[in-house]
Amino acid sequence: MTFTFAATLAERGFDVELTIAEGETVALLGPNGAGKSTLLNLIAGLIRPDSGRAVLDDRVLFDVPADAQGARAASNAIRSRWMPPHARGVSLLAQDALLFPHLTVLDNVAFGPRSAGVHRAEADARAHGWLRRVDAAELSARKPGQLSGGQGQRIAVARALASDPGLLLLDEPLAALDVSVAPAIRRMLRDVLADRTAVIVTHDVLDAFTLADRVVVLEAGRIVDIGPTRQVLDRPSTQFAAGLAALNLLLGTASAYGIRTDAGSHVAVPVGQSLPEGARVGVAIRPALVSVSATEPFDPALNILPGVIIDLETRGDLIRVRTDHLAADVTPGVVADLDLSSGARVWLAFRPTDAVAYLL
Numbered sequence: 001m002t003f004t005f006a007a008t009l010a011e012r013g014f015d016v017e018l019t020i021a022e023g024e025t026v027a028l029l030g031p032n033g034a035g036k037s038t039l040l041n042l043i044a045g046l047i048r049p050d051s052g053r054a055v056l057d058d059r060v061l062f063d064v065p066a067d068a069q070g071a072r073a074a075s076n077a078i079r080s081r082w083m084p085p086h087a088r089g090v091s092l093l094a095q096d097a098l099l100f101p102h103l104t105v106l107d108n109v110a111f112g113p114r115s116a117g118v119h120r121a122e123a124d125a126r127a128h129g130w131l132r133r134v135d136a137a138e139l140s141a142r143k144p145g146q147l148s149g150g151q152g153q154r155i156a157v158a159r160a161l162a163s164d165p166g167l168l169l170l171d172e173p174l175a176a177l178d179v180s181v182a183p184a185i186r187r188m189l190r191d192v193l194a195d196r197t198a199v200i201v202t203h204d205v206l207d208a209f210t211l212a213d214r215v216v217v218l219e220a221g222r223i224v225d226i227g228p229t230r231q232v233l234d235r236p237s238t239q240f241a242a243g244l245a246a247l248n249l250l251l252g253t254a255s256a257y258g259i260r261t262d263a264g265s266h267v268a269v270p271v272g273q274s275l276p277e278g279a280r281v282g283v284a285i286r287p288a289l290v291s292v293s294a295t296e297p298f299d300p301a302l303n304i305l306p307g308v309i310i311d312l313e314t315r316g317d318l319i320r321v322r323t324d325h326l327a328a329d330v331t332p333g334v335v336a337d338l339d340l341s342s343g344a345r346v347w348l349a350f351r352p353t354d355a356v357a358y359l360l
């Protein structure tokens, strides 16, 4: 069930190419408006690309040559191919479980196989099987109106899988759920996604780590980062991915003495770490390893960068001091002692050995 996809949609500034291996789950991350839903909707067949081609297990979902529209008008020589959504073998699970309100849970789950021509007894048997798999067997006779949010989402997953899709698309499946039920649903998804080809849109880095083999970071309709989950989040190449991983990211160029950041600062990296001079590099630093001073410290052993505080945010026992460059996690006592507040000018320091530098 390898899936290959390429599509452009000029109206939304969208231009993405992606291949997903059989059984692989890919997490799709990106800021609001990045094009995550557009990608899912193009795969599901809910919107048409200007150009592109998508193939799932040798079946062409769409094939729209770049000049198809002009050519059709001119000669009709180049034809687009377009498979309707219901024939694609793709299930899209939306954020809110959209179950048929008048059908029982069992009939909701059996709906897919029945529509595909499977006999009632067999469709019901499959539906019971999926309800057991999502730990919701006892809900089979209920109507959707009698379900909690978490129960509804379990049923929606069972329904999406009952039609045995070659590709499962999940659009923030945990976003609408209470934090108290999300862990159980995440465990269930981990179980059902284990050997399945799937794309999951999420804003939660925990989902990426627990559910996905690979992450794709979209920004402004393009892929800006792609790779194994740990690699992309441990060694981010975009501020967005760094933010998800709660890391500071400095981007720059390797010099003979360390890194020259794009903002013009010099940063020393761990001794012995040699990066080819002139290469593009990222430097990741955990906010907990950054200290804040109100006056410029003098310590040649530290990297020291200036910053202007943008905001202060409580994070458990610590306060995250976010500046225009780096963020630092400090105790409330430090905030009080230094009288830190938005707009204040501060100095941020970290040891070279606490930075991780890597080629981009």
Ligand SMILES: Nc1ncnc2c1ncn2[C@@H]1O[C@H](COP(=O)(O)OP(=O)(O)OP(=O)(O)O)[C@@H](O)[C@H]1O
Pocket: 011, 012, 030, 031, 032, 033, 034, 035, 036, 037, 038, 039
């Ligand atoms: N129906 C539409 N018609 C025209 N443009 C749209 C439509 N829906 C979305 N867009 C635009 O396409 C771009 C991508 O939007 P999309 O909804 O795919 O982003 P997203 O990554 O899913 O965002 P979010 O995280 O907010 O759901 C945005 O610029 C958006 O304004």
